Amino acid sequence: MSEHSSSWTSVDQIAGEVLSCTRCVLSETRTHAVPGDGSSTAAVMFIGEGPGQNEDEQGLPFVGRAGQLLDSLLEQVPLRREDVFITNVVKCRPPGNRDPEPDEVDACMPYLRAQIELIDPRVIVTLGRHSMLRFYPQGKISNDHGRIISLGKRVLLPVYHPAAALRNPRLNETLVQDMKRIPEAVRESLLLRSSAPDGPAVRETAVAATANSANDTNGSTQTPLAEPSTDETSGDQDQMTLF
Ligand code: URA
Numbered sequence: 001m002s003e004h005s006s007s008w009t010s011v012d013q014i015a016g017e018v019l020s021c022t023r024c025v026l027s028e029t030r031t032h033a034v035p036g037d038g039s040s041t042a043a044v045m046f047i048g049e050g051p052g053q054n055e056d057e058q059g060l061p062f063v064g065r066a067g068q069l070l071d072s073l074l075e076q077v078p079l080r081r082e083d084v085f086i087t088n089v090v091k092c093r094p095p096g097n098r099d100p101e102p103d104e105v106d107a108c109m110p111y112l113r114a115q116i117e118l119i120d121p122r123v124i125v126t127l128g129r130h131s132m133l134r135f136y137p138q139g140k141i142s143n144d145h146g147r148i149i150s151l152g153k154r155v156l157l158p159v160y161h162p163a164a165a166l167r168n169p170r171l172n173e174t175l176v177q178d179m180k181r182i183p184e185a186v187r188e189s190l191l192l193r194s195s196a197p198d199g200p201a202v203r204e205t206a207v208a209a210t211a212n213s214a215n216d217t218n219g220s221t222q223t224p225l226a227e228p229s230t231d232e233t234s235g236d237q238d239q240m241t242l243f
């Protein structure tokens, strides 16, 4: 699984290519491409939808109002921004913050896939519905937010988009609670890896007990996509290879 399917060998190299990328029309209207930011060995990776105006101006992810909210959420976990990696499904701002078109998402996906492979995070926190659907097509954000979902060797934790919480203050407390499940999601991912056939022996009973008891709370742990069936579309197969 450590085989990399792309030719990129570092996160910086990916970023360099993104900065001058013209693989889709979003390159024509962007000010700066936004490859992503943070630790190239992060255990936790956050994936938003696409840069907004502030991000487009600065070339950095989540630096506007939604970014300020994300910063305060990270503090509450607690996590430092420099210890995580933050990126988006598309690296260039869709004009007027429209949703990215499928062909734009497809064009940009090799970058995200390579970032995931190289950084190899244990936990992927998707920010918002669109980002969740890339990884968990059958998901419904109103049901699945805050759930710890095992996907292959990683754990997915879908949460509401910070911008949604800014628009709807009632979502804010939900988002806080969901983000606070990140440490538990990391523990869950450790169990996944330690129970893999060639993984290290399971030793951490206390961790196992904590993670199992947590399954009784608001979210259940699932393994819905462990074995992609053979009749998936090629697009779905691409999503599977992210894990
Ligand atoms: N919203 C996103 O989805 N991504 C950003 O980088 C900023 C706002």
Ligand code: SF4
Binding pocket: 018, 021, 022, 023, 024, 025, 026, 027, 033, 090, 091, 092, 104, 107, 108
């Ligand atoms: Fe390239 Fe992605 Fe930007 Fe499109 S959105 S130009 S594929 S970096």
